[in-house]
Amino acid sequence: MSTATAAGPPEPLPADWVLKRTKDNTHFYYYNMTTGESTWTKPAPVIDVTAVAELAGQILSSKKEKSSSSSSKRPHESSSKDRHSSKRSKTSSSKEPKEKDTGPTPSGKVRVLHILKKHTGSSRPSSWKEKVIKRSLSEARSELSELRSMILSSAPTSLISTFKSLASEESDCSSAKKGGDLGFFEFKKMKRNFSEVAFKLSVNGVSELVETSSGVHLICRLE
Numbered sequence: 001m002s003t004a005t006a007a008g009p010p011e012p013l014p015a016d017w018v019l020k021r022t023k024d025n026t027h028f029y030y031y032n033m034t035t036g037e038s039t040w041t042k043p044a045p046v047i048d049v050t051a052v053a054e055l056a057g058q059i060l061s062s063k064k065e066k067s068s069s070s071s072s073k074r075p076h077e078s079s080s081k082d083r084h085s086s087k088r089s090k091t092s093s094s095k096e097p098k099e100k101d102t103g104p105t106p107s108g109k110v111r112v113l114h115i116l117k118k119h120t121g122s123s124r125p126s127s128w129k130e131k132v133i134k135r136s137l138s139e140a141r142s143e144l145s146e147l148r149s150m151i152l153s154s155a156p157t158s159l160i161s162t163f164k165s166l167a168s169e170e171s172d173c174s175s176a177k178k179g180g181d182l183g184f185f186e187f188k189k190m191k192r193n194f195s196e197v198a199f200k201l202s203v204n205g206v207s208e209l210v211e212t213s214s215g216v217h218l219i220c221r222l223e
Contacts, residue, residue: 013030013042013043014043016034016035017031017032017033018030018031019031027040030043105187106187108186109186110184110185110199110221111181111184111185111221112201112220112222113160113163113164113180113182113219113220114167114173114217114220115167115170115173115180115218116171116172116173116214116217117135117144117172117217118133118135118140118172118214118215119133119136119137119139120133120134120135120136121137123213123214124214128176137216140215140216141209141216143170144216144218147166147170147218148206148209148218150162151206152206159206159220160220160222163206163220164179164180164181165179168180173214187199191212193211193212197210201219201220202221204220204221204222205221206219206220207220
């Protein structure tokens with residue numbers, strides 16, 4: 001430990017600290033008048049944390065004021081940026097695809113009979129009748145159109161029975177075993193274009209050909 005000699009001049013000390021001589025007048029030492037602490041080593045200055053924090057706050061406040069003042073002097077620049085931003089937003093939104101307005105969903109349930117003719121483009125081109133369906137879309141349409149003509153040419157009192165009979169023999173849907181009867185269903189249970197036609201049909205009405213990913217359909221609404 002190094003010591004301060006009597007020949008050395010005293011240096012500025014932190015608050016409450018003083019420089020004293022030893023009793024034999026040969027050395028100096030440091031003494032704290034508040035705590036009674038003594039040391040040969042010069043005490044380090046105490047940092048006033050509160051004062052430092054206040055100073056930092058003043059500096060930050062000063063920077064904010066300058067920034068605010070600078071922004072207020074450039075209104076045209078800010079306005080220009082806003083206009084460019086608005087243009088980009090409009091351009092971006094105009095490129096986004098608009099969702100198709102499908103309208104409100106009908107409530108309640110309907111019951112229909114249907115005949116399905118699958119083709120090579122169907123989502124699952126196989127049925128209880130054929131393991132691999134090889135007919136084309138145009139062939140499926142043609143076959144179903146012939147069945148529709150047969151149904152509509154029957155007497156009104158036998159229209160339903162005729163439809164069921166043809167469905168049980170010709171439909172590629174598993175509902176064929178029930179004469180094409182799908183039972184009651186809500187609008188959302190079936191594919192939308194199928195449901196739209198089914199819900200618009202009058203009782204005992206027969207639809208035009210309806211195409212879905214499953215194939216081509218003929219629909220008859222029941223009570």
